[in-house]
Amino acid sequence: xxxxxxxxxxxxxxxxxxxxxxxxxxxxxxxxxxxxxxxxxxxxxxxxxxxxxxxxxxxxxxxxxxxxxxxxxxxxxxxxxxxxxxxxxxxxxxxxxxxxxxxxxxxxxxxxxxxxxxxxxxxxxxxxxxxxxxxxxxxxxxxxxxxxxxxxxxxxxxxxxxxxxxxxxxxxxxxxxxxxxxxxxxxxxxxxxxxxxxxxxxxxxxxxxxxxxxxxxxxxxxxxxxxxxxxxxxxxxxxxxxxxxxxxxxxxxxxxxxxxxxxxxxxxxxxxxxxxxxxxxxxxxxxxxxxxxxxxxxxxxxxxxxxxxxxxxxxxxxxxxxxxxxxxxxxxxxxxxxxxxxxxxxxxxxxxxxxxxxxxxxxxxxxxxxxxxxxxxxxxxxxxxxxxxxxxxxxxxxxxxxxxxxxxxxxxxxxxxxxxxxxxxxxxxxxxxxxxxxxxxxxxxxxxxxxxxxxxxxxxxxxxxxxxxxxxxxxxxxxxxxxxxxxxxxxxxxxxxxxxxxxxxxxxxxxxxxxxxxxxxxxxxxxxxxxxxxxxxxxxxxxxxxxxxxxxxxxxxxxxxxxxxxxxxxxxxxxxxxxxxxxxxxxxxxxxxxxxxxxxxxxxxxxxxxxxxxxxxxxxxxxxxxxxxxxxxxxxxxxxxxxxxxxxxxxxxxxxxxxxxxxxxxxxxxxxxxxxxxxxxxxxxxxxxxxxxxxxxxxxxxxxxxxxxxxxxxxxxxxxxxxxxxxxxxxxxxxxxxxxxxxxxxxxxxxxxxxxxxxxxxxxxxxxxxxxxxxxxxxxxxxxxxxxxxxxxxxxxxxx
Numbered sequence: 001x002x003x004x005x006x007x008x009x010x011x012x013x014x015x016x017x018x019x020x021x022x023x024x025x026x027x028x029x030x031x032x033x034x035x036x037x038x039x040x041x042x043x044x045x046x047x048x049x050x051x052x053x054x055x056x057x058x059x060x061x062x063x064x065x066x067x068x069x070x071x072x073x074x075x076x077x078x079x080x081x082x083x084x085x086x087x088x089x090x091x092x093x094x095x096x097x098x099x100x101x102x103x104x105x106x107x108x109x110x111x112x113x114x115x116x117x118x119x120x121x122x123x124x125x126x127x128x129x130x131x132x133x134x135x136x137x138x139x140x141x142x143x144x145x146x147x148x149x150x151x152x153x154x155x156x157x158x159x160x161x162x163x164x165x166x167x168x169x170x171x172x173x174x175x176x177x178x179x180x181x182x183x184x185x186x187x188x189x190x191x192x193x194x195x196x197x198x199x200x201x202x203x204x205x206x207x208x209x210x211x212x213x214x215x216x217x218x219x220x221x222x223x224x225x226x227x228x229x230x231x232x233x234x235x236x237x238x239x240x241x242x243x244x245x246x247x248x249x250x251x252x253x254x255x256x257x258x259x260x261x262x263x264x265x266x267x268x269x270x271x272x273x274x275x276x277x278x279x280x281x282x283x284x285x286x287x288x289x290x291x292x293x294x295x296x297x298x299x300x301x302x303x304x305x306x307x308x309x310x311x312x313x314x315x316x317x318x319x320x321x322x323x324x325x326x327x328x329x330x331x332x333x334x335x336x337x338x339x340x341x342x343x344x345x346x347x348x349x350x351x352x353x354x355x356x357x358x359x360x361x362x363x364x365x366x367x368x369x370x371x372x373x374x375x376x377x378x379x380x381x382x383x384x385x386x387x388x389x390x391x392x393x394x395x396x397x398x399x400x401x402x403x404x405x406x407x408x409x410x411x412x413x414x415x416x417x418x419x420x421x422x423x424x425x426x427x428x429x430x431x432x433x434x435x436x437x438x439x440x441x442x443x444x445x446x447x448x449x450x451x452x453x454x455x456x457x458x459x460x461x462x463x464x465x466x467x468x469x470x471x472x473x474x475x476x477x478x479x480x481x482x483x484x485x486x487x488x489x490x491x492x493x494x495x496x497x498x499x500x501x502x503x504x505x506x507x508x509x510x511x512x513x514x515x516x517x518x519x520x521x522x523x524x525x526x527x528x529x530x531x532x533x534x535x536x537x538x539x540x541x542x543x544x545x546x547x548x549x550x551x552x553x554x555x556x557x558x559x560x561x562x563x564x565x566x567x568x569x570x571x572x573x574x575x576x577x578x579x580x581x582x583x584x585x586x587x588x589x590x591x592x593x594x595x596x597x598x599x600x601x602x603x604x605x606x607x608x609x610x611x612x613x614x615x616x617x618x619x620x621x622x623x624x625x626x627x628x629x630x631x632x633x634x635x636x637x638x639x640x641x642x643x644x645x646x647x648x649x650x651x652x653x654x655x656x657x658x659x660x661x662x663x664x665x666x667x668x669x670x671x672x673x674x675x676x677x678x679x680x681x682x683x684x685x686x687x688x689x690x691x692x693x694x695x696x697x698x699x700x701x702x703x704x705x706x707x708x709x710x711x712x713x714x715x716x717x718x719x720x721x722x723x724x725x726x727x728x729x730x731x732x733x734x735x736x737x738x739x740x741x742x743x744x745x746x747x748x749x750x751x752x753x754x755x756x757x758x759x760x761x762x763x764x765x766x767x768x769x770x771x772x773x774x775x776x777x778x779x780x781x782x783x784x785x786x787x788x789x790x791x792x793x794x795x796x797x798x799x800x
Contacts, residue, residue, distance in 0.1 A: 248289035249282035250508040251275050252491050254516050254524075255295040255340065258321035259302035264328045265563025266582070266594060267517070267549050273582045274546060275515040276334045277685045280743030282512075285677075285765040291508055293494045294329060295340035296322045300483035301375055301462070304469040314469050318343060328566060333575055333746060340490050347493040351471050351486050354535065359474075363419045363534045369459045372408040374401055379484065379523075380459055381408055404519065415479060416461040423530040424455045430529065430539060438525055438543045439682055440589045443518060447525050458527060460485045488528045492537075510538040513683055518545045544683050547587030549594045564594060572596075573796065576745035577603050583689050583744050603796055610696040611737065611752075612793035614703070618730050619756055619778060623709050626731045626756075627777030629724040634774040639725055655722065658706050662726060665702045666770065668695065669733055673768045676740055685744075692740050699733040702726065731756075731777065732770055739768040752792045 253275045256268055275292055282290035298318040307314035318341070326339050340347060358364050371380040385402050399408050428451050431437055431444065438444035461479040464472065470480040495508045516524050529539040548555045551564070570578050581599050584606070586592050619626055633639050643666055645659060672695050679688035703726070711723035735756055742749045742763065753763055758776040767773055
């Protein structure tokens with residue numbers, strides 16, 4: 001945490017960077033005794049700080065102010081823990097947890113040159129030794145995890161909360177001891193040890209003895225860190241590209257609200273499909289660590305009221321609806337890595353931790369809040385964002401949100417606020433330097449206008465007397481944390497925060513893309529980045545803000561009661577058909593109309609009548625030997641010469657026309673992968689899939705206009721060669737399209753690639769290049785052989 005100065009105060013770290021003493025400046029004549037310690041105690045505390053620092057240094061170099069566990073003469077684990085404790089004390093003396101040294105390796109390389117020693121052997125007699133302070137007994141991520149674990153335990157001990165740091169609670173299977181580690185290759189044990197450290201850490205923080213010593217700051221002009229100090233280089237716009245380099249691809253959906261008895265609708269499915277396509281594309285490009293997070297938002301007033309209306313326990317209510325959304329993910333073949341719920345214990349722990357960090361940094365204060373509050377949207381609106389409307393059904397004039405059309409009511413209450421107003425300039429600077437951060441560009445312009453118009457501090461709590469279903473404010477049971485602050489941090493929970501090292505190559509943060517509907521753009525592109533900046537964390541690289549599905553020109557939503565059941569849609573048309581329709585026809589900029597006839601038309605024209613027809617004509621015809629054509633082109637050096645040929649005789653006009661078609665198609669085929677990839681990087685899955693599907697019509701045109709079925713029967717060897725060139729080009733076009741369409745239709749494209757006999761190891765992004773694979777193709781059918789009856793895109797049942 002960066003030091004700060006504000007209102008004549010300074011922060012001085014004593015023994016631990018996480019346990020500061022705030023000491024007023026004795027020369028500040030405007031000092032307010034209610035906001036700090038009296039000036040008379042200034043030198044007393046300086047003396048105390050010096051004593052504690054000397055004691056810490058003595059303890060670090062061999063003294064034992066805080067007695068260690070075990071027998072120092074006969075217990076090898078004691079010596080292991082002693083060495084680890086000494087290592088951690090060195091780290092805390094020379095660099096803070098958020099200071100100069102971010103991990104153990106960096107610290108050891110630059111500071112701990114004098115620490116040496118030998119440890120006991122493990123169960124499999126693997127030597128564990130430190131040379132120049134470097135431990136080779138475990139992976140860097142585990143050392144960093146133990147580093148965080150011991151840091152917290154040391155802090156708790158310094159505060160007198162924890163008497164026995166080194167010994168886990170009774171019943172723990174493994175001790176947090178390096179001497180207990182088996183071989184470095186035993187990754188399962190490493191993970192078990194990590195979970196053990198995580199579990200013990202949570203138990204410590206949840207214990208009544210270990211309530212965080214972080215009192216709520218006074219309201220008004222409280223002592224706090226300035227914004228300039230808060231936004232450090234690690235999370236600045238200049239570090240953004242560095243944070244993304246080499247990390248796993250991480251994409252998120254919004255977590256879906258469980259406030260209604262209605263089942264999930266196709267609008268939710270659309271968001272899931274977009275995110276799933278992005279993740280699968282990343283995996284197609286070789287990122288096997290690509291990660292997708294989805295889940296449910298289960299706290300807040302709407303959920304509380306919905307459960308009361310249903311006359312059921314609120315947690316059981318959430319359990320039921322969370323299962324519905326999870327079932328939707330499974331039915332739609334969404335390749336999610338975690339289905340998170342805001343009622344999960346690790347998420348609640350993250351929210352409490354975040355609150356304490358924001359509070360300690362001075363970004364939270366208590367004040368009276370008045371404004372137009374929407375129970376449905378669970379947010380306050382300024383007077384400029386509400387207006388009066390006449391309800392035609394009742395004849396009553398009411399006040400509603402201009403943005404969402406939901407009812408609002410005037411509310412006045414005491415709660416906590418986040419200093420959002422201080423982030424106007426940083427947000428503007430960030431978006432000015434990241435012009436493509438919000439997709440599409442129309443919504444980027446909207447958000448920039450919103451920020452320029454001014455940001456007011458955000459109410460981030462609600463009275464517990466009104467809202468009980470949520471996470472209580474740490475240290476103040478009279479307030480419940482605002483549902484949007486709670487919900488947004490689910491994206492961070494997935495990463496293991498705060499038990500992670502930012503420099504770890506496996507660290508997922510920040511997200512590469514966060515997929516959201518346009519109705520929640522303000523929460524995700526203003527509030528959410530401001531929270532992250534306050535915590536010195538990088539902002540997501542992209543926000544894909546898609547449009548809505550409509551029926552009869554009205555947005556499809558739970559509250560309107562006009563949502564289409566996605567389970568019925570997938571049962572009727574098939575999972576991949578619906579996935580493709582949504583990606584191909586769904587709106588990014590403008591709303592799209594959902595209609596069964598549109599689904600049928602898209603399926604019959606592009607899939608069954610387009611790609612499916614091509615597969616049938618090329619791969620299942622008795623006239624063609626695809627495997628033979630592939631082999632011929634592989635061994636024929638004249639193919640490239642034919643493609644680039646420019647000179648033709650007057651008698652070869654027909655062949656010249658065929659060559660022109662083949663040459664043009666070849667050029668288009670060589671660019672389709674890059675065009676689609678560029679669209680996915682924007683990201684715009686709709687443009688990507690449409691660019692791939694353009695090749696369907698072009699390949700059909702090449703195949704049909706060339707009349708290859710006639711050329712293949714020619715007695716002229718050169719003509720048959722050209723027929724095989726066309727056959728190979730058509731077959732390879734289908735292969736490339738099937739590879740690139742895998743993220744959109746994983747099941748159907750697997751069936752297509754299986755039918756083409758493309759090896760499973762040759763279905764990657766690198767293979768989606770013309771001539772990249774010469775090992776595929778079904779064998780030629782004999783004159784009496786029967787073609788396979790398998791159909792990649794079967795006929796749809798009538799939708800009328």
